[in-house]
Amino acid sequence: MANAETYQTEEAARAAAHYGARADIVADRLDLQGLWLMFRRRLRVFFYTAIIIFDIMALLAVWLPPRYTATAVVILNGVTTPVTPSSTREKSEVPESNSDVETEIAILTSRDIAAKVVDYLHLENDPDMRALIAPGGITASIARSIGLARPVTVGPLSAEDRARLRAVLISRLASSLTVERVSSAYAFSVGYTDTNPIRATAIANAFAHVYTEEQIRQKQTRNQQAVKLLGERIEALKVQAQADFDALQRYRIDNNLLSTTGATLTEQEISAYNQQVASARAEAAADSASLSTARSQLRGGSAGDDVGAALSSPVIQSLRVKRAELSARVAQYAGIMGPKNPDFLDALRELADVDAQIQSEINRTISNLDARAHVSRQRLDSLSGSLGGARGTLEQNNRAMVALDDLQRKADTSQALYESYLNRYKEALAASGAERAESRLVSDARIPGVPSFPKKSYFLALGLLLGVGAGFVAAIATEMAFSGLTSGEDVKRRLGVPYLGGMPDFATITPAVTDPLETVRTSPRSPLAQAVRGILTKLRQTYETGQVVMISSALPAEGKTTLTACLAQSAVGADSRVIVIDCDSTRRQFSTSFAQTGSDKPGLKEVLAGEVTIAAALQEHKGGFHILPITTPFGDDEAQIDPAKMQALLVQLREHFGLILLDTAPILPVAEGRELAALADAVMLAGRWRHTSEKALATALDLLPPAARAVTSVILSRINMKQQSQFTREDAGAFYHSYKDYYHA
Known part of the structure; x- marks a missing residue:
């Protein structure tokens, strides 16, 4: 003990x-060798699963009703020719970005377009479409679609049934429609799939036609709304612009801000006065200078004959000529006649009269200079007074100009707004009736001759791939779900205890064993006896005492x-x-x-x-x-x-x-x-x-x-020695096929 x-x-x-x-x-069995061994031992699971999946896909390829896809092509990058006077050149309507194409695709695949296609083709009268609301529910509909049930005929429909049928048709069309962009071009294909190739073609073309017509209708609606709205708005803007203009003019009149050349009359008047004052001031200065000079000469002892005005007077010049003649005569008479000569005396008197006339004329000239200087000063004073009054008026006008500018801007704004609306109104009127679609149909859908679904080759290839994949998944899942122990390494790895050996299944060793105890006793070199002896040896090695x-x-x-x-x-x-x-x-x-x-x-x-x-x-x-x-x-x-x-x-x-x-x-x-x-x-x-x-x-x-x-x-007991090599390479039993003949040598 x-x-x-x-x-x-x-x-x-x-x-x-x-x-x-x-x-x-947890043992990692999915290494390369382990995967191969797993595949060998789960070969039946793999093949059964693969065959079942392949058969299902093959059956579906034959059993499923054929569906046909008709495809039309719509392009967006058309170029339109100008149809209104405001269009001065051709306008390219190429979408600005990829998002524009996606937007158009979203419009085409909308339920609104699908509803218009239903109305366009009157699909509610198609017997096949009417059968969609036949009694029996989804199960019966699926059975009819795959040919397991007979088609049904639907009689007259109530208003409620028609509404329900319309909703079903819209959903059916929307779900069966495929719109895809054509590569990187501004175009897309419009495909519709149906069991009837003719109906598929009609619906695909109807989608393309309704889409382009809807663009025109939308433009017409927008133009009509624009014309109506602009017409109503223009009248109000016209009244407003006229009222603002009248207020501006009344203010000009009330504040004497009238103008003919862009400047006010007061400004023009001041400009004229400035010129006249300058001229009057110069004239007055000249007259005053002339008068002052003449008076200065007279004060200096001059008789006035050297005054500038007198020198330039034609009267005095003529009198001076006459005096020169008389002086010459007097000189002549004085030489030949005596002082008492009557002719001599007459000549002296005439000379004295001429001198008196010259002096009188000089006095008038001096008096005229004085009068002119006085008149010039009066004129200058009058013009200066008028100029000062005009400047006072200008000051008042400038103060009134602040309000005038505000009224002017208001009137200009109202007029500009009115004119812009008027121009847009004219453009909308010109464009009405000339609307064109922003897309065009490049290729009509043709009646397909080959079903797009199911494609038998595709189904068979897919069935093969799915079968192989599902077979591998089933084999791996079966193996991963397996919780038994296969080899000594499994025991040591997963249980953490020593492994002493294994007992073979008696029916899987050669020769087969019917009485194991007798075999061990009588055949010590048999596979069973050697396996038992190996367990006993391992026991003694592991637990020596x-x-x-x-x-x-x-x-x-x-x-x-x-x-x-x-x-x-x-x-x-x-x-x-x-x-x-x-x-x-x-x-x-x-x-x-x-x-x-x-x-x-x-x-x-x-x-x-x-x-x-x-x-x-x-x-x-x-x-x-x-x-x-x-x-x-x-x-x-x-x-x-x-x-x-x-x-x-x-x-x-x-x-x-x-x-x-x-x-x-x-x-x-x-x-x-x-x-x-x-x-x-x-x-x-x-x-x-x-x-x-x-x-x-x-x-x-x-x-x-x-x-x-x-x-x-x-x-481990009851090891199948014939299969052990398929399950592991980590146990002596895995090599049984290599040494089984050794026992019979």
Whole structure:
């Protein structure tokens, strides 16, 4: 007992790390080799799935009613010729951006256009279209469309049915219409799909026609609305412009702001006055200077004959000529006549008269200079006064100009607004009746001769691709859903416990085995005997001091009893003595299979109760090992195997047997095996190859006591040796085909 406890302590420290690494470990089976192996073992799933999918697609290609697609092409980048006087050159109506094309496509695919197509073609009178609202619902409609039901004839429709039919037709047309842009051009194709090729062509052309006509109608509507709105607005603007102009003119008159040349009359008057004042001032200055000079000469002793005005007077000039003549005559008479000569005296008198006339004329000239200077000064004063009055008036006008400018701007704005509306009104009137569509139909839809759906080659190719893809998915899904264990690497990776080996399925080895225990005993070189011996060898290598070995399973029917018997048979001779204790108080499978039972035969039950000795209850098998069976079942009111009594029993047996095998009940359904695991030096859990789930074995491991869990290992039973190579390359059984003939050499 002490040896067992020491062994379990050492083994617990060594194996705890293996089990602790088990949690949440998931094997990655989808490497290249693993994928190929998976494909081999799931070949049936792959082919069945692929064939089913391919058959479905082939059936659909033949069964589905043909649908035809008719396509028309509409272009947007037309060039229009000017049709109104305001159009001075050709106007290109190429869309400005790709979004414009997308906008036109959205308009074409709208329900409004679809509704107009329904009205344009009177589709509500088409029997096939009327059948869309026939009784039976969606199921009947689908059945009729795929030919499983006969077409129905719909009689006269009520107003409610007509409205419902119209809504259905609009939805049908909108859903069956496909509009796609043609490459990067400003054009798009208008396609419609229907079971009737002629109807598909008519509807596709109708969509293109209604779309272009709708553009013209929209333009006409916009022009009519513009003409009406502009006409109403122009009258109001005309009245406003006239009122503003009248207010401007009244203000001009009231404030004496009249103008003929762009400047006001006051400004023109001031300009004239400025010129006249300048001229009068110069004239007055000249007259005053002339008068002042003449008076200065007279004050200087001059007789006035050297005054400038006198010198230039023609009268004085003529008198001076006459005086010169008279002076010459007097001089002549004085030489030839005496002073008393009458002719001489007459000449002197005439000379004196001429001198008096000259002086009188000089006096008049001086007086005239004085009068002219006075008149000039009066004229200058009058003009200066008028100029000052005009300037005062201008100041008042300038103050009034502020309000005038505001009235002028208001009148100009009203006039400009009126003229702009008037010009737009004239353009709208000129454009009315000359509207043209911004798109044109490039290619009419032709009646399609080949259905666009279903395309048999496409369906078959798609069915093949989908079948292969679905086959792979089904194979991978089946493999991923599989939770069984295939190889020793699976056991170590996914459970984190040692793997001792595997028991082959007796029917898959050559030669086939009918009695496994007899085969192990009589054919020690057979594949089965070698597999059992390998398990026993691995057990001894893993648990060197293991004397008491418990053999169990997570679930029933895992092959643990046969495994126990084969291990016992194989261990005979290698160990001094071998004993198998049937610890399955529920089923007693080992006892009923390999020992003698009955009420007259004592067994484990009687030994634990102290009724018989161990020697009296032991039975020796013909293979050379001993059995401590359960010969009579435990009653419902009887306790199961007592661990304390069982421990005492094992202490005695350790002294007489080199290997003690405990065949216990499955771990999950019966707690008895979990209690007995604490008494064993090593625990072996049998799991059926690719049958027992990883979760079942993991749960069984979790239920074992910690010390027993540390010395637990797993073997796989009923391995199909013919298929093992298809499932793994990580196990000796995977190479069975390479060495199976070795046993017969």
